[in-house]
Amino acid sequence: MISRKDLSLLILIIVVGTVVAIINPRFLSPINLSNTANLIGLFGIFAVAQAFVIISGGIELSVGSIIALLGVLFIDLVAAGSLSPGLAFLVVLGLGCLIGLLHGFLVARVGLQPFVVTLCGLLIYRGIARYYTEDATAGFPFGASFPTLEWLVAGRLYGIPHSLIAFLLITAVMGVVLHRSVYGRHLFAVGKSEEAARYSGINTTRVVITAYVICCALTAVAAVFIAMYTRSISPSSHGNFYELYAIAAAVLGGCSLRGGEGSILGVVLGTVLLQVLQNLVNLLGIPSSLNFAVMGSVILIGVLADQQFSKRKAG
Amino acid sequence: MQQPYLEVVGISKSYPGVRALSNVNFSVRKGEVVGLVGENGAGKSTLMKILGGVTEPSSGTIRLDGRDLARLTVAESMRGGIAFVHQELNLFENLTVAANIFIGREPRRGGPLRLVDDGELNRRAQPLLRQLGADFSADTPVAVLSLAQMQLVEIAKALSLNARLIIMDEPTSSLTASETERLIAVIARLKSEGVSVVLISHRLAEIERAADRVVVLRDGKCVGELDKAAIHAETMIRMMIGRDLKTLYRVPAQPPGDTVLQLDGVRTSYRPEQPVSLDVRQGEILGLAGLVGSGRTELARAIFGLDPLKGGEIRIAGAPAAITSPRVAIGHGLYLIPEDRKRSGLLLDFPIRSNVTLASMDAHSRYGLVDRRAEEVSAEEQRRSLDIRTPTVAVKAGALSGGNQQKVVLAKWLSMAPKILVFDEPTRGVDVGAKNEIYGLMRALSDRGVGILMISSDMEEVIGISDRVAVMHEGRIAGFLGRDELSESAILSLAVGRLAA
Numbered sequence: 001m002i003s004r005k006d007l008s009l010l011i012l013i014i015v016v017g018t019v020v021a022i023i024n025p026r027f028l029s030p031i032n033l034s035n036t037a038n039l040i041g042l043f044g045i046f047a048v049a050q051a052f053v054i055i056s057g058g059i060e061l062s063v064g065s066i067i068a069l070l071g072v073l074f075i076d077l078v079a080a081g082s083l084s085p086g087l088a089f090l091v092v093l094g095l096g097c098l099i100g101l102l103h104g105f106l107v108a109r110v111g112l113q114p115f116v117v118t119l120c121g122l123l124i125y126r127g128i129a130r131y132y133t134e135d136a137t138a139g140f141p142f143g144a145s146f147p148t149l150e151w152l153v154a155g156r157l158y159g160i161p162h163s164l165i166a167f168l169l170i171t172a173v174m175g176v177v178l179h180r181s182v183y184g185r186h187l188f189a190v191g192k193s194e195e196a197a198r199y200s201g202i203n204t205t206r207v208v209i210t211a212y213v214i215c216c217a218l219t220a221v222a223a224v225f226i227a228m229y230t231r232s233i234s235p236s237s238h239g240n241f242y243e244l245y246a247i248a249a250a251v252l253g254g255c256s257l258r259g260g261e262g263s264i265l266g267v268v269l270g271t272v273l274l275q276v277l278q279n280l281v282n283l284l285g286i287p288s289s290l291n292f293a294v295m296g297s298v299i300l301i302g303v304l305a306d307q308q309f310s311k312r313k314a315g
Numbered sequence: 316m317q318q319p320y321l322e323v324v325g326i327s328k329s330y331p332g333v334r335a336l337s338n339v340n341f342s343v344r345k346g347e348v349v350g351l352v353g354e355n356g357a358g359k360s361t362l363m364k365i366l367g368g369v370t371e372p373s374s375g376t377i378r379l380d381g382r383d384l385a386r387l388t389v390a391e392s393m394r395g396g397i398a399f400v401h402q403e404l405n406l407f408e409n410l411t412v413a414a415n416i417f418i419g420r421e422p423r424r425g426g427p428l429r430l431v432d433d434g435e436l437n438r439r440a441q442p443l444l445r446q447l448g449a450d451f452s453a454d455t456p457v458a459v460l461s462l463a464q465m466q467l468v469e470i471a472k473a474l475s476l477n478a479r480l481i482i483m484d485e486p487t488s489s490l491t492a493s494e495t496e497r498l499i500a501v502i503a504r505l506k507s508e509g510v511s512v513v514l515i516s517h518r519l520a521e522i523e524r525a526a527d528r529v530v531v532l533r534d535g536k537c538v539g540e541l542d543k544a545a546i547h548a549e550t551m552i553r554m555m556i557g558r559d560l561k562t563l564y565r566v567p568a569q570p571p572g573d574t575v576l577q578l579d580g581v582r583t584s585y586r587p588e589q590p591v592s593l594d595v596r597q598g599e600i601l602g603l604a605g606l607v608g609s610g611r612t613e614l615a616r617a618i619f620g621l622d623p624l625k626g627g628e629i630r631i632a633g634a635p636a637a638i639t640s641p642r643v644a645i646g647h648g649l650y651l652i653p654e655d656r657k658r659s660g661l662l663l664d665f666p667i668r669s670n671v672t673l674a675s676m677d678a679h680s681r682y683g684l685v686d687r688r689a690e691e692v693s694a695e696e697q698r699r700s701l702d703i704r705t706p707t708v709a710v711k712a713g714a715l716s717g718g719n720q721q722k723v724v725l726a727k728w729l730s731m732a733p734k735i736l737v738f739d740e741p742t743r744g745v746d747v748g749a750k751n752e753i754y755g756l757m758r759a760l761s762d763r764g765v766g767i768l769m770i771s772s773d774m775e776e777v778i779g780i781s782d783r784v785a786v787m788h789e790g791r792i793a794g795f796l797g798r799d800e801l802s803e804s805a806i807l808s809l810a811v812g813r814l815a816a
Contacts (some may be wrong), residue, residue, distance in 0.1 A: 180684050182676040189673060192662050198621070199659045200674040200727065201645040260664065 002265065005254045005306065009269040012302070016276055018243050024283040028312075034159050036279050041163030042226050044271040047253075048174050049218035050246035051267045055178070056211040057191045057259025058107055058114030061248050062099075062121030067239035070095060070128040072138045079140045080147070089224055096220025097213050099125075104209030122243070129235040134149040139232030153228040162278055163225050167198035170218065175264035177214075187211060192260030241292075247273055248299050273298075318381060320345045320511060321366070321397070321480060326375035328361050328535075335361040336535045343480055345508045348502055350526030352519065352551050354746040358535040359515055363482055367399060368392035396479030400469045400486060402744075406457050413440035413453035416472045443471040446508075447501050453610075461608070463494035470501065474510070481505065482513040487521055488743060491606035491772060492807055499525045517747070518773070519548040531555055555747060563754060563779030566587070568762040571782070572597035573632070573765035576649065576735045578618070580627035585613035587625040587789025593785050593792060595735065595766040600757060602781030603770045604806050608792040611770045612654060615737050619651040620644045631735070645674060652724050652741060654770075656717075660724040663713030667705060668694040670712045671726045678731075697726035701756065718742075718749020725756065736760065738769045742776060754780050768770030774803050788812045 002010075021027045046063055053060040070092045077088040099121070108119045140146075155162050178184040189197040190207045197205050227233060251257065253266030253271060277298055281291050319342040328336040336358045338812040343349050346569070353359050364370035368389040377384045379395045384748075387395070407413050413436045422439065424432040440453035449467045456468045466486060473481050483502075486568070487495045495518075502512050516522055522529060529546050531539040531554040539554040577598050580590035589635060591614060595601045603611050616622045618629060620638040629636050631647045638644045644651070645797045653659035661670055665814050671694040672679045679689045692706040705715060712723050721741065728736065741757070742750040757780065761767050777784055784796045786809035 100662065176684070182680045182683055182685055185669065185673075185676060185685055189662055189669075191663070192664055193658065195659050196662050197673075198641060199619075199643045199653055201640075202673070203640075203642060 003254070003263065004270055005158065006263065006265050008306075008309075009252065009254075009273060009302075013269060013273050013276060016273070016280065019091075020276070020283060022282045027279065027283055030159060032279070032283075034156065036275055037164045038229070039278070040162035040272055040275045041161055041165070041167035042222060042229060043242075043249070044145055044167040044268060045163075045170055045222040045225065045277060046219045046242065047246045047249035047267050047271045048171055048264065049215040049222070050243070051250045051253070051255055051262055051264070052174075052178070052187070052211045053114070053215045054247070054250050054255045054257060055187055055191045055259060055262045056208050057194070058208070058211070059118060059247065059257065060103070060212065060215050060219075061115065061118040061243050062103075062125055063215075063219050064239035064241060065122045065125035065129065065245035066096065066099060066216060067223040067226055068233065068235050069125040069132075070220050070223035071233050071238060072129050072133055072235050074224050075138045075140065075231075075233060076133075076225050078146065079144060085146055091219050092224060093217060096216045096218075096223070100213035100216030101209065103216065104212035107212065108205040108208035126235070129238075133233075133235050135236060137232050137234040150228065153225050163229070166221075170221070171264060171268055174214075174218075178264055183210065185209070188260055190259075198226065234281075245274060248295065252299055252302055253268060319378070320380065321395075322378040323362075323365070324376045324378065324414060325371045326362070326365060326525075328358075328365065328370065329373050334535055334587065336365075338375070338545070339372065339532070339535070339537045341530055341537065343511045343513060345437060345479070345511060346506050348506055348512045348514060348525055348527045350522040350529040350546070351513055351515045351532065352517075352522060352529060352555060353532035354555055354748060357532040357555070360484075361535075362532070363399070363484065363513075363515070366397055366482065367391065387565075392477065392678050396477055398473030398478035398481050400466060400473065400481060400483045402470055402485040402488060404462075404465050406465055406468060408458040408739060409455050409456070411456055412444070412451065412460070412468050412471075413437045413552055414454075415457055415468055416440045416443065416475050423552055439475070440471065443474050443563040446474065446504070447471055448497075448504065461494070462489050463491075463497065466490075466498065467501065470505075478510065480511040480513065481514070484515045485517065485744075486514070487516060487518055489607070489772075491608070492774070493606060495521055495812065518775075519551050520774070522546065522551065523548055563751075563775070564760040564782070565755070567598055567758070567782060569598060572764065574630075575632055575769065576618075577630040577633075578614075579630065581614070581617065581624060581629060582626035583610065583617040583666075584612045584622055584625055585610050589790035591787075591790075591792055592627075593795075597764045597766050598761050600761050600769055600780060600782050602766040602777040602784040603768060603787060604772075604774075604777045604784055605787035605793075605810050607772060609787040609810065611787050612739055613790075614787070615651060615739050615768075615770060618644070619649065619738060645731075648732065649737070650674075650728040650731070650733050650735070651737045652721070652728070652739065654739035654743065656720055656724050657713075661712045661720060664711055666709045667698070667703065667712050667715070667723055667726075668708040670723050671697050671708070674727050675731050693730050694726070697730055701726055701729070702752065716746070716749070718745040718753070721745055721749070721753060722756075729760075733760070733765050735766045735768070738767065738771075740771055740773075741769060742771075742773065750776075774806065777801075777806060778803065781789075786810050 026032055050060055072089055074092045077083045078085050103117055103121060106112045107114050153162060186202050186207045189202060190204045194204050249270035250267050253270030255262030272294060277295055281294055283287060322342040326336055326339045348353060351359055365372050368387040368391060371386045377387055381607060417436055422432040422435040423429050437453040441757045442605050444453060447467050447470060451460060451464055463532040486498060499521060505512055514522060514525055523546050526546060527543050528549060529541040531551060532738055533555060574594045578591055578593050580592055582590050605611050617624055620640045620643050629638055636647055657663060668690050670688045679686050698708055703722045742753055757767055778801045782798055784801060784806060786806055788810055796805055
């Protein structure tokens with residue numbers, strides 16, 4: 001079943017898409033669609049990740065820095081040949097889980113505010129990434145090639161980028177976790193009212209920690225895809241502001257920053273809308289420096305419209 | 316006879332599909348205390364909203380100081396001297412008493428800098444507090460005040476606005492007996508100074524004592540008006556519900572069985588120096604009375620594993636139980652129906668169905684996935700057996716009335732075969748009819764062998780339904796009273812620390 005919110009988001013995407021397609025038919029060209037799909041896949045993975053933490057009532061600001069740090073590590077491990085790509089992926093995934101565990105522990109057990117914990121994470125991981133590479137761009141040596149790895153994460157199947165396929169698979173699994181599993185039910189309960197959840201015997205600490213672990217683990221997956229997409233990482237700028245894309249997608253998709261609200265479908269649609277907007281800026285010849293301004297305005301208008309609509313419904 | 320200060324004549328208010336008020340007449344004279352009683356949904360709040368200028372009546376006249384008006388605006392209501400003290404207080408806990416009283420009207424100094432003149436603020440607030448007999452000063456932070464003291468701040472704020480009529484909505488629902496006494500004294504003081512009071516309360520005993528006149532509403536109609544001499548709780552109840560309330564107490568089906576819950580020298584972090592020992596037997600309702608602050612809720616929290624024990628032992632069915640979290644308590648079949656059901660008992664945005672199954676997801680899931688059919692079945696079963704009034708169990712819990720919400724909290728635990736139930740203020744904010752149903756359910760449960768520990772500040776309730784009562788005073792058990800020893804004075808004298816006679 002599709003909610004009213006998700007439906008209006010879908011309509012908005014179709015309207016914006018149609019307008020862009022009419023003004024510039026290149027929007028619908030296979031190459032543009034395929035590129036946009038790739039970006040949706042890359043950004044969607046960590047947007048879904050973010051949604052779990054937001055629904056728990058928290059926020060994860062270190063997404064971009066995690067993507068930089070783990071991306072640098074992954075490329076370094078693979079390029080140096082010290083680990084096979086598969087093993088390197090597992091190492092990066094494990095590190096993602098550890099970071100999530102640490103954040104979750106500090107938030108749920110120690111009782112620090114999520115904003116503060118993950119803001120520190122944002123600074124720390126970025127710093128480590130830059131120190132690790134001595135601020136140099138990390139990349140593969142000239143001529144090095146890893147055909148299997150490249151095909152897996154950056155390849156295409158009938159023109160559909162694998163990143164999008166991975167995103168859809170992850171979304172399907174995470175949709176079941178969020179909307180059908182006992183864990184998902186507990187997560188919504190904790191996000192809505194931690195106290196009521198505790199009074200019902202839910203282990204709220206574990207629920208919150210798990211949310212951060214899921215978030216950071218999925219972000220690690222995204223980090224690998226993004227690293228292989230860009231192929232070279234300059235640690236001071238790679239992934240900058242990505243946490244904000246993720247939060248924006250989640251909020252557009254109906255997640256409340258107060259926690260306890262949101263849907264996977266909404267986050268997917270939110271991601272799609274953001275990427276279509278990006279694309280719009282490029283295709284309509286709007287100066288790309290206005291990129292953020294366009295996105296910010298659309299989000300603001302969307303949230304305002306939604307609020308007016310719900311107010312009228314309530315009143 | 317002096318002319319009423321405020322009079323509403325033939326007021327009606329219809330909402331789509333509901334007639335909230337029909338042809339109600341209501342008047343208040345200067346310096347008069349009018350009790351306004353009625354079940355939830357009888358139209359009390361609608362009437363008050365009309366007086367506050369929040370809602371516009373569909374027809375009728377409001378006569379304020381002899382002027383006829385079709386409706387009041389909020390500003391007119393305030394200018395006319397009408398002030399409200401709501402059940403939920405609207406104070407800024409991070410500010411001082413004086414700052415709260417004069418919020419938005421702070422005396423200024425420093426010219427263009429517009430600094431707050433704190434000295435003047437306190438000087439202005441102090442006489443208002445003295446007038447009410449407050450035992451705290453104007454520069455006290457509100458956060459450290461008790462609920463009763465905060466109420467005085469609200470009243471002082473009303474007085475600072477030159478209120479001539481103060482409407483108090485359930486002012487005593489969270490107060491202890493002695494605090495209630497003091498509030499009644501404050502009301503008498505206001506009256507002697509010519510301020511009128513409308514007292515809305517479910518607690519009829521204090522209406523009996525404080526009111527000069529009582530207006531009874533039922534189904535949006537004024538069903539009776541009682542003069543001072545005619546104000547009796549039984550009369551009011553009969554008018555409110557249109558039938559006689561059966562005596563509350565229901566005799567248990569069988570004598571109490573084995574002890575299910577035993578506290579042996581339990582110390583809580585609230586008052587670690589006071590060990591508490593008591594036992595609850597199968598099929599028994601043990602009332603836990605005491606003043607607010609006597610440590611009853613803290614004891615309940617410790618039993619349920621929300622706060623760590625500082626010493627002593629909890630035994631369940633004879634075996635020691637280390638209850639370190641609500642999960643462990645629930646595992647032992649010990650459940651808590653908390654005092655603040657909107658915050659702790661329910662997820663108001665969740666459907667009834669999910670609230671019922673929230674604590675028992677294991678029984679309503681397979682391979683970690685929620686079994687929605689099983690949820691629906693359980694919730695439906697509880698809806699029928701508890702008579703939760705709702706079209707479907709997909710309705711959000713927040714949309715239900717207080718009594719039905721409490722039934723949902725109960726349903727959550729009843730679907731899990733309770734052994735021990737701890738009720739903290741089971742009928743707070745619940746109307747008379749639903750109260751009776753909840754009492755019936757409690758007895759039915761105890762007759763099935765459940766041991767019940769009931770914390771209550773409502774004397775009628777404690778005396779009405781307990782088989783036995785433990786009275787707490789400053790963190791310790793001051794004494795136990797058997798069914799035949801129960802009386803208001805016996806409980807009160809233990810609660811205030813006098814030894815049992």
